[in-house]
Amino acid sequence: DVKVTQSSRYLVKRTGEKVFLECVQDMDHENMFWYRQDPGLGLRLIYFSYDVKMKEKGDIPEGYSVSREKKERFSLILESASTNQTSMYLCASSAWGETGNTIYFGEGSWLTVV
């Protein structure tokens, strides 16, 4: 089974802190994604990466950056956390192949910025 693991399930951070959300997948997938989920707004794409050291902005990249130094790991960085970044963050991965591009998600990280 595909496993996408997010390092922290629940975090509480202070405004202005630098926050790292880590995600690791064990299936050698080339694509990785970060989404945030908010009530009434659904899931919105922050950043994605289709190869090591490659990144593409999603729909809401402002206030975030990402890092993909190794294929299995995709980090989301909040340079200076703000209260409007309180949300659930979901990491996902996928591979391109005969089975198409099924995207698998981690369990989510609930971030509260106070």
Add this chain to the structure above:
Amino acid sequence: AQKVTQAQTEISVVEKEDVTLDCVYETRDTTYYLFWYKQPPSGELVFLIRRNSFDEQNEISGRYSWNFQKSTSSFNFTITASQVVDSAVYFCALSEARRGAQKLVFGQGTRLTINP
């Protein structure tokens, strides 16, 4: 631009009833993928099905079935004989079918509550 609409925000039914979740999509691509995901209260998004735009055959998996109609740009999901464990938020999603462009566009989700 791609768009997915799930017009039903919330649905509540009694156990053993059949329920259909609607999904309508918009895309200019001729080749694309459609998905359904289930999100239980724990938060994880669980993959249910992927459908290629070339394959309009309906699919059945146990109590779950999916009706894909390209003519109406719809990909509806039916649960037969619903159970309390089916209570969750269900998302329909769409992606392009080309390498490097596989990001998902989600609908707003439908919260399904199955009452005992």
